[in-house]
Amino acid sequence: MLQVKFGVGLVDLWRYHGRDWASLYNTTPLALMAAGFGSAAISHLSVLHFLSPIFNFTAVNCLVFAHSKLYQSSVQTDESGETGPEPKSERLYKTLFWVTATITLAMVGLPSIYYLLLGSVAGLLSGLFGIGGGIIIVPFLVWLFSAQGIAPDLVMLMAVATSLATIIITSAASLQSYHLLGAVDWPVVKQLVPSVLVGSLLGSVVADSLPTDLFKTLFAFFPLWVAFQMIKPYSPALDPDQPPGDRNLVGAGSITGVLCTLLGAGIGVIIVPFLVKRQFPLRQAVAVSSACGLSIAIVGSLGYIILGWGNAGLPGWSLGYLYVPAFLCIVTSSRVFAPMGAQLAHKLPTENLKRIFALFLFAVGIRLLWQAVI
Secondary structure (H helix, E strand, O other): OHHHHHHHHHHHHHHHHHHHHHHHHOOHHHHHHHHHHHHHHHOOOHHHHHHHHHHHHHHHHHHHHHHHHHHHHHHHHHHHOOOOOOHHHHHHHHHHHHHHHHHHHHHHOHHHHHHHHHHHHHHHHHHHHOOOOHHHHHHHHHHHHHHOOOOHHHHHHHHHHHHHHHHHHHHHHHHHHHHHOOOOOHHHHHHHHHHHHHHHHHHHHHHHHOOHHHHHHHHHHHHHHHHHHHHOOOOOOOOOOOOOOOOOOHHHHHHHHHHHHHHOOOOHHHHHHHHHHOOOOHHHHHHHHHHHHHHHHHHHHHHHHHHHOOOOOOOOOEEOOEEHHHHHHHHHHHHHHHHHHHHHOOOOOHHHHHHHHHHHHHHHHHHHHHHHHO
16 A cells, blocks of 8 residues: 555655656666666676776766756756746755755765866866865875875875876866967977976986885975965066077976976976076966876876886786776766866955965975875
């Protein structure tokens, strides 16, 4: 009797609310939610457990696309001015999405959730303050990998390699945008890239040979330097002896490649001030930085993969020093939250927030120094 009433209740629910919602959103979000839930459930099957990172990645991306479809349909309905479905119908099925998302994420597991949260924070702060996500990703991956029981001598290398790989996605998207705007000075890029690539390969080799404590100590100064720059921004004075036509950038490219590969961070914090000092327009300098950053990320990641290949101490799903589950989760959530950070930058008092975030970076740097010394 109870089952009959439950079935009738579901039929009534669809009759009064489901049809309205389906006509507004079509079946795509529902199919994506089902696919996400199913992927997370399949990852727990013992036969397919070795593929769980792929299923978890699929599940999370299905949820992201489902939410995007729901949001786009709602915006289109609001802009059209049409009477749409009853508010109760919208609330009901948006609640269905969040319930499905919560259950799916619970099945994904804590490590993946931590990586997703890290990517969300890195993306949000990157969009809000215009800084690279590596400054956040590397320190927290160090702590997460340590908590997972990964060997201490591998933690720093894996964190930097994984962070560097995420820059491939963000730099590619940024470069495409600047290219469509015609802001990329390709002759300068062609002049920089060869030396950048050599420096990037050299950086990965140096990182692999450094003692862990020394590597961690060197990296600890990076958040301290960025924090100082956020409190007192560096505005390079134009050098009259270096006109835009004088573009012998080989040395700068090599040094930049080494540093970025060592730090697992974007190239912008290093190369943009240098280019501006040589009388490049700021937008052009940032565009050139995106092009070179993509080259560094690809070659540096390949270097870390090759150098770590066959290391018996690495966990499963590692490509050399690149840890694939963390990479997939961070890329997924950061690309969602970076645009949100950019939107918040126009609404929040970013100068005050920068000072608070700078203090946080000081704390991160000091914490890393303390761990390396003690």
